[in-house]
Amino acid sequence: MPQFGSDIFLLIANWIRGLFGANTYAADVVMDIVKFIMIYVVLVLAVMVFVMLERKVCAWMQLRVGPNRLGPRGWGQIIGDMIKLMGKEDFRPDNVDKWPWALAPMFFLGITIMVFAVLPFGRGMVPVDLDLGIFYILAISALSVLPVVTAGWASNNKYSLLGGMRSVAQMISYEIPLVFSLLGVVMITQTFKTSAIVEAQQHVWFVLLQPIGFVVYVIAAMAEINRAPFDLIEAESEFGCGYFTEYSGLRFGLFYLAEYANLFLISAVAATVFLGGWQGPFLPGWLWFAIKVLFMVFLIMWFRWTFPRFRVDQLMHFGWKVLLPLSLANIVLTGVGIYVYQLIFPGIGG
Amino acid sequence: MEVDNEKQHEADEMVKKNIILAKLDDVLNWGRGWSFWPVSFGLACCAIEMMAAGGPRFDISRFGYEVFRPTPRQADLMIVAGTVTRKMAPAVKKIYDQMAEPKWVISMGSCANSGGPFVDSYAVLPGVDSIIPVDVYIPGCPPRPESLFYGLLQLKQKVQNPAKVRLAKHGK
Numbered sequence: 001m002p003q004f005g006s007d008i009f010l011l012i013a014n015w016i017r018g019l020f021g022a023n024t025y026a027a028d029v030v031m032d033i034v035k036f037i038m039i040y041v042v043l044v045l046a047v048m049v050f051v052m053l054e055r056k057v058c059a060w061m062q063l064r065v066g067p068n069r070l071g072p073r074g075w076g077q078i079i080g081d082m083i084k085l086m087g088k089e090d091f092r093p094d095n096v097d098k099w100p101w102a103l104a105p106m107f108f109l110g111i112t113i114m115v116f117a118v119l120p121f122g123r124g125m126v127p128v129d130l131d132l133g134i135f136y137i138l139a140i141s142a143l144s145v146l147p148v149v150t151a152g153w154a155s156n157n158k159y160s161l162l163g164g165m166r167s168v169a170q171m172i173s174y175e176i177p178l179v180f181s182l183l184g185v186v187m188i189t190q191t192f193k194t195s196a197i198v199e200a201q202q203h204v205w206f207v208l209l210q211p212i213g214f215v216v217y218v219i220a221a222m223a224e225i226n227r228a229p230f231d232l233i234e235a236e237s238e239f240g241c242g243y244f245t246e247y248s249g250l251r252f253g254l255f256y257l258a259e260y261a262n263l264f265l266i267s268a269v270a271a272t273v274f275l276g277g278w279q280g281p282f283l284p285g286w287l288w289f290a291i292k293v294l295f296m297v298f299l300i301m302w303f304r305w306t307f308p309r310f311r312v313d314q315l316m317h318f319g320w321k322v323l324l325p326l327s328l329a330n331i332v333l334t335g336v337g338i339y340v341y342q343l344i345f346p347g348i349g350g
Numbered sequence: 351m352e353v354d355n356e357k358q359h360e361a362d363e364m365v366k367k368n369i370i371l372a373k374l375d376d377v378l379n380w381g382r383g384w385s386f387w388p389v390s391f392g393l394a395c396c397a398i399e400m401m402a403a404g405g406p407r408f409d410i411s412r413f414g415y416e417v418f419r420p421t422p423r424q425a426d427l428m429i430v431a432g433t434v435t436r437k438m439a440p441a442v443k444k445i446y447d448q449m450a451e452p453k454w455v456i457s458m459g460s461c462a463n464s465g466g467p468f469v470d471s472y473a474v475l476p477g478v479d480s481i482i483p484v485d486v487y488i489p490g491c492p493p494r495p496e497s498l499f500y501g502l503l504q505l506k507q508k509v510q511n512p513a514k515v516r517l518a519k520h521g522k
Contacts, residue, residue, distance in 0.1 A: 055411065063406040067414045070384050077414045083381025084426065089450040091423060236390065236420035248423040248450035 009286065010124050035127040039116045046293075047260040048078045054260075054301055061305040088249035096246065097154035104151035105247065105254035111144045112261045119268050120195050122278045122286035133194035134186060137269060138179055141224070144262070145171040148233070151255075152243035163242030166312070167226065167233045173319040174223035174230075180327035181216040184334040185273050198277030207274040212330040214274045216323055221266040222300060223319070225259065229307035232315060267296035375512075382426065382452065383510040386502065389425035390418040391445060394432025396459035396492040403495035410495075415502055422448040427505075429498075430484075433461035433468060434475040446482045454509070456501055457484045460491045467491070 016034060020027035052067070052075050059066030067074035092101070118133040120126045130136050145168055152164020186192060188209060189200045197206075207214045223230040234242035244255045271277060271292035278285030310318065392400055403410045410416045419425040422445050434442055446455065457478050460466030468474040478484060485508060488501040508515050 055416070059409070059411055064409045065412050066409075067416075068412050069414060074412075074414070077384065080381045080384030080414065081417075083377060084385040084387075087378040087382060087452070088426075089452070091450040234420075241419070241421040241424070245421045246423060252424050 007123065008284070009122065035117075039113060039127065042121075043113065043116065043261050043264065044257070046264050047257055048082075050260045050263060050297055051081075051256075052078050053297065057298065057301045058305050061302070082253075085250060085253040090250065091246075091248040093156065093246055095156045097156070100150045100154035101246075102251075104147040104154065105244075105251050105258070107150075108144060108147035109254050109258040109261065111140060111147065112258050112265055115140050115265055116268075118194050119272060120198050120277055121289055122284070125278075125286060126195050129193065129195050132192045134182055134192045134197070134273070137194075138175075138182070141265070142171075142175055148243050151247070155243070155246040157246050159239035159241075160243050160245045162239050163233045163245070167243060170223060170226070170230065170232060170315060170319075173316060174220045174323070177216050177319065177323035177327045178220035178224060180324070180331060181213045181220060182273060183327075184210045184213040184330050187331070187334050187338060194272055194277075197273060198279060201276040201279055205274065205276040205279075210274065210330070210334070212326060212333070214270070216327045216330065217270060217274065218296075218300070220319075220323060221270070222303065223315070225262040225266055227263065227300060228304040229309050230315065231309060232312060235309060263297060263300065264293065267293045267300065270296045379510050379512065383506040384414055385417075386415045386427040386454070386505070387417045387419050387425050388415065388427045388429050389422050389445060389449065390420050391428065392431045393434060393438060393442075394459075394461065396431035396462070399492045399495055400429055400431045400458065400498060403498050408495035408499070410499070410502075413499065413502060413506075422446075423450055425449055426453055428453065428455045428482075429458055430455060430462040430478045430482075431458045431492075433466065434478045434481075435473050436475060437473070439475055439481055442478065443481050454485045454505060455482055456486045456488060456498075456505060458488045458498060458501070459493055460489065463487045463489065 013031065013034075016031065017027045020030065055077070056066040056074075058064075067077040070076040070080055092098075115137050117128045118126065118130050118136050120129075148167045148171075149164040152160045152162075152167070155161070185197060185206050188206070189197050191197065191200075200206075226233045232238075234244075239245075244252055247255060268289075271289060275292045275296070276288075277292075278289040280288035280291075283291075392398075402408060404416060404418070415427075422428075426449075428446055428449065430442065446453070455478075457463050461468060461474070462478045465471075465474050465476040469476055475481065486501045486505045488497050490497050493501075
């Protein structure tokens with residue numbers, strides 16, 4: 001029984017499909033294009049909100065007011081910034097490696113957009129419902145280290161190179177706890193499918209069954225996307241702006257966009273896997289999903305403006321000596337828990 | 351007579367083109383005026399006042415100018431806050447050259463304006479405008495954060511109304 005509020009996007013999708021009648025091939029192609037455009041539009045709008053939210057949250061944390069001149073209560077500030085970035089000179093220094101330098105920001109954003117294909121934005125609103133959804137998310141987001149190191153290398157700048165090299169060390173060491181923290185949920189649900197994982201959280205969210213997994217995921221994911229307190233890659237006081245020191249204007253804007261898109265991404269994955277995705281009472285599913293993503297974004301911004309930056313050796317020690325054993329212990333605990341559960345309730349669960 | 355008509359026609363065409371360009375410029379200038387991203391860079395005691403302007407009591411972020419970029423490539427505005435010594439001058443010039451267009455300079459405090467109390471010294475530049483073009487001068491030793499805000503808002507007026515600036519400078 002489709003309801004108007006909760007299934008409005010499904011109704012629109014069915015209406016578009018209906019336009020093509022029996023020609024299902026054309027309908028599929030058009031639907032794919034529509035889905036891509038929708039993801040892109042949602043992503044850009046969300047990033048605009050997040051950038052403003054970041055500046056506001058930062059101000060609130062520091063007892064300041066934050067931008068309050070342009071637009072209602074200053075929320076239009078991002079429009080001025082965007083127009084300014086579009087009018088900025090596109091500066092290419094001498095001796096950069098031209099093609100890698102130009103392509104790195106595009107790949108960085110493109111890789112992020114690819115991951116959104118498997119996220120359930122609402123009931124039945126998965127753009128591509130892969131059987132290996134979680135695996136796909138991890139595999140594609142692991143690629144995002146490549147554009148970063150490419151940008152650092154191609155810029156022909158020692159600060160950029162240092163930033164890129166640090167990013168390799170950091171992203172690879174935090175990739176492992178990130179994968180293991182999601183493994184607990186996969187063991188419980190016996191599936192990699194994102195929509196099935198959301199369905200399985202109808203009665204209890206996995207943040208209650210997997211508290212250690214959730215904490216490890218949030219920490220490791222923050223390190224994955226280079227946000228403070230793990231922003232060693234862009235440590236201003238140490239080497240300028242890290243891997244995008246040499247980028248100006250819209251190219252820099254692409255990196256900025258991709259960074260906040262990554263923030264959106266890890267918040268959305270956390271909401272899907274641990275916070276019950278679109279499940280929730282009264283409100284439409286996509287609205288619940290948006291609320292949970294905003295909550296996660298606020299939490300991560302809160303961390304950013306609360307904790308000081310790690311030192312490089314502290315970062316490595318924390319990743320390899322604390323998070324990795326913790327996530328492995330979580331897997332063992334989850335296995336034991338599932339075994340005991342099956343002894344008490346035989347025949348339930350996988 | 352015919353030649354004049356042709357010239358008139360040509361001038362009209364140019365006006366038409368220029369009107370479109372002017373409109374786009376208006377939008378760009380409007381956006382630029384709202385979003386000066388200063389390069390993180392301070393020279394002397396005026397820089398302390400500049401940092402105080404970023405703090406909670408004065409809060410530069412109300413105007414949207416709090417995004418201090420660590421790299422000159424992404425910055426629009428250079429606040430020369432403090433005494434420019436002859437040893438520092440090449441570095442200041444280099445940072446200014448590295449900034450991407452369009453870029454503006456605010457000279458903050460007596461030292462950057464004119465050398466201030468050190469104007470007689472062989473080691474101090476008599477004003478930063480002897481090496482880079484300055485858009486707004488803020489007097490004071492050091493200027494209070496409110497003065498810095500007034501200077502920033504004056505620069506915003508200047509950026510958003512280029513025609514008025516031209517009139518004030520060169521008359522009709």
